[in-house]
Amino acid sequence: MxxxxxxxxxxxxxxxxxxxxxxxxxxxxxxxxxxxxxxxxxxxxxxxxxxxxxxxxxxxxxxxxxxxxxxxxxxxxxxxxxxxxxxxxxxxxxxxxxxxxxxxxxxxxxxxxxxxxxxxxxxxxxxxxxxxxxxxxxxxxxxxxxxxxxxxxxxxxxxxxxxxxxxxxxxxxxxxxxxxxxxxxxxxxxxxxxxxxxxxxxxxxxxxxxxxxxxxxxxGAGNVAGIVDETADPALAADRIVRSKTFDNATSCSSENSLVVVDAARPALIAALEARGAVMLDGPQKAALQALMWPEGKLSPAVIGKSATQIAERAAEQDAAGREAWRAIAARKPRILMVAEDGVGHEHPYSGEKLSPVLAIYAARDFEDAASIVARIYAYEGAGHSVGLHSAKPERALTLGLTLPVSRVIVDQAHCIATGGSFDNGLPFSLSMGCGTWGKNNFSDNxxxxxxxxxxxxSRPIPEQMPGEEEIFGAFFAQHGAA
The missing domain is CATH 3.40.605.10 (Aldehyde Dehydrogenase; Chain A, domain 1)
Incomplete structure (x- = not known):
C-alpha cells in the first residue's frame, strides 16, 4: 500500500x-x-x-x-x-x-x-x-x-x-x-x-x-521587542537594529516593533539611531501617525510594508496642522520613525505589531525592568516568538531564555535576519517560526x-536495563521517608 x-x-x-x-x-x-x-x-x-x-x-x-x-x-x-x-x-x-x-x-x-x-x-x-x-x-x-x-x-x-x-x-x-x-x-x-x-x-x-x-x-503572532542594556556598544546595536527594522520595509514578523532601552544606554543609542536615519517624533506627530496607522483601531494597509519616507508623506497629506513638519521629515528620507511609548495594550497601539518601519521606544531603569516591560508587551501580543538582546553580559541572554515566554533569544544580531536562520548563527533557515504554546502553536522550532x-x-530487543527501586526512590525516601 x-x-x-x-x-x-x-x-x-x-x-x-x-x-x-x-x-x-x-x-x-x-x-x-x-x-x-x-x-x-x-x-x-x-x-x-x-x-x-x-x-x-x-x-x-x-x-x-x-x-x-x-x-x-x-x-x-x-x-x-x-x-x-x-x-x-x-x-x-x-x-x-x-x-x-x-x-x-x-x-x-x-x-x-x-x-x-x-x-x-x-x-x-x-x-x-x-x-x-x-x-x-x-x-x-x-x-x-x-x-x-x-x-x-x-x-x-x-x-x-x-x-x-x-x-x-x-x-x-x-x-x-x-x-x-x-x-x-x-x-x-x-x-x-x-x-x-x-x-x-x-x-x-x-x-x-x-x-x-x-x-x-x-x-504565532509577531511583535518582537529588543532590549538594549547599559553594556551594549551603541553604534553596533544601532547598526543591527536599523538593518533589521528597515529590511523589506519591516514586513517580517521578526522585525523589532519595540525597543526597551535601559536609561543609562538611551542617550547614546538614540543618537546612534538618529545618525543612521531614524527620526524621533514629538507628541503631536505621534498622535497624527497613530490616526494614520490605526484609523478604525485596525492597522491600515496604507502603512504596511511602506518605507518611512512614504509614511511621512502620507502623514503630511492627512495631518493639516503638522503638514510642514511632516514634509520636512519626508525630505530627510528617514529610514525609521520612532515614538516614545510607556503604555501597553489596546489603548496603546504602538505596543503591538506595526509591519512598517515605525519603532516604539520604551525606557527602563535597568535590565530587570527592561525584561519586565518586555513581558508586559508579550502578555498583550507576540508571546512565544523571540526577543532581541544587545548586551556585553552573556548571562543576561540565559536569564531571558529562562524567564520570558519566547522560543528564541537573539543576541547581538540583526533580529529579522537572524531569527529565521543565518549563515552566522546555528538556527535552521526558515520563514515559519513556531512560537510554542505561548503563541498557541504546537511547536517552537524554526x-x-x-x-x-x-x-x-x-524497535529491537536490547539487554534489560531495569533500575532498582533505590536508584529511583532513594533520594525521595532519604528526605521524606517511605510512607
Missing part, C-alpha cells in the same frame, strides 16, 4: 481533482531515491535563486502587493533559499535516517502525503519556495494556497519550478497552486482534503488551519524538513 491510499478522496470538484493529481504524483515520487529527491529539491531551489527569475519574482511581488521593496526581496529570496539548500544538503529523508544500536532503534523516514501550504502576501516568493522545498525533501506533493495579492507571484514561481522539473523528469503535479480567485471556501476545502497543513500569515489563517480537521502547523516527515521506528 502506498502512503496515503486509505484517505484518498474521490474527485468531486476542482479542489478534489487538484488533490487527486497531487496524490498520483506523490505515489510516483515516494519511490525515488535520496539522490533523485535531492535533485528535485535543488531544481526547485534553482527555480527561484537564478538571478533573472529572482528579480522578476521580487518585482512582481512588490507590484502586486504594494508591500516591501524589490532589492530586499531579491536578497531574501536568495539568502533564505540558498541557506535552506545548505541545511538540506546531506540530510537523510529517504529510508533509514538513523540507527541507535544501544537503544535498539532504527528510524525510517516516510512521506506525510499531500501538503497544503498557506502563504502570506508579505513574502509571496520566498515563503512558498521554502515550503515547497521542505515538502519535496520529504517526498511529498504540495499545493500552495497563497494570499489573493500574492497569487500571481506564486503562480510565476511554480511555472519556474515546473520548467526545472521538466529538465529532471519530475512530475509537475508534485507542486501545484490553488486556482484564482483564492477565497476562504476554496482554502478551507484544500486544507480538509490534504494530509498536512502548514500555515504562515495572519492569525485568522492559522486558527482556520488548526480547525480544519487536518494535522496542522501554524505560527520549521524545517523534519516537520514534513512521518518517522517509523523499528
Amino acid at each position: 502506498t502512503t496515503m491510499e486509505t484517505s484518498t478522496p474521490s474527485p468531486a470538484g476542482p479542489i478534489a481533482e487538484l488533490v487527486a493529481r497531487a496524490r498520483a504524483a506523490q505515489r510516483i515520487y515516494e519511490t525515488w531515491s535520496q539522490e533523485q529527491v535531492d535533485m528535485a529539491v535543488t531544481a526547485a531551489g534553482w527555480a527561484i535563486i537564478e538571478p533573472t527569475r529572482n528579480r522578476e519574482l521580487a518585482e512582481l511581488a512588490v507590484a502586486d502587493t504594494g508591500v516591501g521593496n524589490v532589492e530586499d526581496k531579491v536578497a531574501k529570496n536568495y539568502r533564505k533559499t540558498f541557506g535552506l539548500l545548505r541545511d538540506l544538503k546531506g540530510a537523510r529523508s529517504v529510508g533509514v535516517i538513523a540507527d541507535h544500536p544501544a537503544r535498539g532503534i532504527i528510524e525510517i523516514a516516510r512521506p506525510v502525503g499531500v501538503v497544503c501550504a498557506i502563504t502570506p502576501s508579505t513574502n509571496p516568493g520566498a515563503t512558498p519556495a521554502n515550503k515547497i522545498i521542505n515538502a519535496l525533501k520529504g517526498r511529498n506533493a504540495v499545493i500552495v494556497a497563497p494570499s489573493p495579492k500574492g497569487w500571481s507571484t506564486a503562480a510565476r514561481l511554480i511555472e519556474f519550478i515546473h520548467a526545472q522539473f521538466d529538465r529532471i523528469g519530475a512530475p509537475r503535479d508534485l507542486v501545484q497552486l490553488l486556482p484564482s480567485p483564492v477565497n476562504k471556501q476554496s482554502t478551507a476545502e484544500l486544507m480538509r482534503l490534504c494530509d498536512l497543513v502548514v500555515a504562515t500569515g495572519s492569525q485568522a489563517n492559522v486558527r482556520a488551519a488548526y480547525a480544519s480537521g487536518t494535522p496542522a502547523f501554524g505560527v 520549521m524545517n524538513y523534519r516537520h514534513y516527515l512521518n518517522i517509523t521506528r523499528v
Whole structure:
C-alpha cells in the first residue's frame, strides 16, 4: 500500500481533482531515491535563486502587493533559499535516517502525503519556495494556497519550478497552486482534503488551519521587542537594529516593533539611531501617525510594508496642522520613525505589531525592568516568538531564555535576519517560526524538513536495563521517608 491510499478522496470538484493529481504524483515520487529527491529539491531551489527569475519574482511581488521593496526581496529570496539548500544538503529523508544500536532503534523516514501550504502576501516568493522545498525533501506533493495579492507571484514561481522539473523528469503535479480567485471556501476545502497543513500569515489563517480537521502547523503572532542594556556598544546595536527594522520595509514578523532601552544606554543609542536615519517624533506627530496607522483601531494597509519616507508623506497629506513638519521629515528620507511609548495594550497601539518601519521606544531603569516591560508587551501580543538582546553580559541572554515566554533569544544580531536562520548563527533557515504554546502553536522550532516527515521506528530487543527501586526512590525516601 502506498502512503496515503486509505484517505484518498474521490474527485468531486476542482479542489478534489487538484488533490487527486497531487496524490498520483506523490505515489510516483515516494519511490525515488535520496539522490533523485535531492535533485528535485535543488531544481526547485534553482527555480527561484537564478538571478533573472529572482528579480522578476521580487518585482512582481512588490507590484502586486504594494508591500516591501524589490532589492530586499531579491536578497531574501536568495539568502533564505540558498541557506535552506545548505541545511538540506546531506540530510537523510529517504529510508533509514538513523540507527541507535544501544537503544535498539532504527528510524525510517516516510512521506506525510499531500501538503497544503498557506502563504502570506508579505513574502509571496520566498515563503512558498521554502515550503515547497521542505515538502519535496520529504517526498511529498504540495499545493500552495497563497494570499489573493500574492497569487500571481506564486503562480510565476511554480511555472519556474515546473520548467526545472521538466529538465529532471519530475512530475509537475508534485507542486501545484490553488486556482484564482483564492477565497476562504476554496482554502478551507484544500486544507480538509490534504494530509498536512502548514500555515504562515495572519492569525485568522492559522486558527482556520488548526480547525480544519487536518494535522496542522501554524505560527504565532509577531511583535518582537529588543532590549538594549547599559553594556551594549551603541553604534553596533544601532547598526543591527536599523538593518533589521528597515529590511523589506519591516514586513517580517521578526522585525523589532519595540525597543526597551535601559536609561543609562538611551542617550547614546538614540543618537546612534538618529545618525543612521531614524527620526524621533514629538507628541503631536505621534498622535497624527497613530490616526494614520490605526484609523478604525485596525492597522491600515496604507502603512504596511511602506518605507518611512512614504509614511511621512502620507502623514503630511492627512495631518493639516503638522503638514510642514511632516514634509520636512519626508525630505530627510528617514529610514525609521520612532515614538516614545510607556503604555501597553489596546489603548496603546504602538505596543503591538506595526509591519512598517515605525519603532516604539520604551525606557527602563535597568535590565530587570527592561525584561519586565518586555513581558508586559508579550502578555498583550507576540508571546512565544523571540526577543532581541544587545548586551556585553552573556548571562543576561540565559536569564531571558529562562524567564520570558519566547522560543528564541537573539543576541547581538540583526533580529529579522537572524531569527529565521543565518549563515552566522546555528538556527535552521526558515520563514515559519513556531512560537510554542505561548503563541498557541504546537511547536517552537524554526520549521524545517523534519516537520514534513512521518518517522517509523523499528524497535529491537536490547539487554534489560531495569533500575532498582533505590536508584529511583532513594533520594525521595532519604528526605521524606517511605510512607
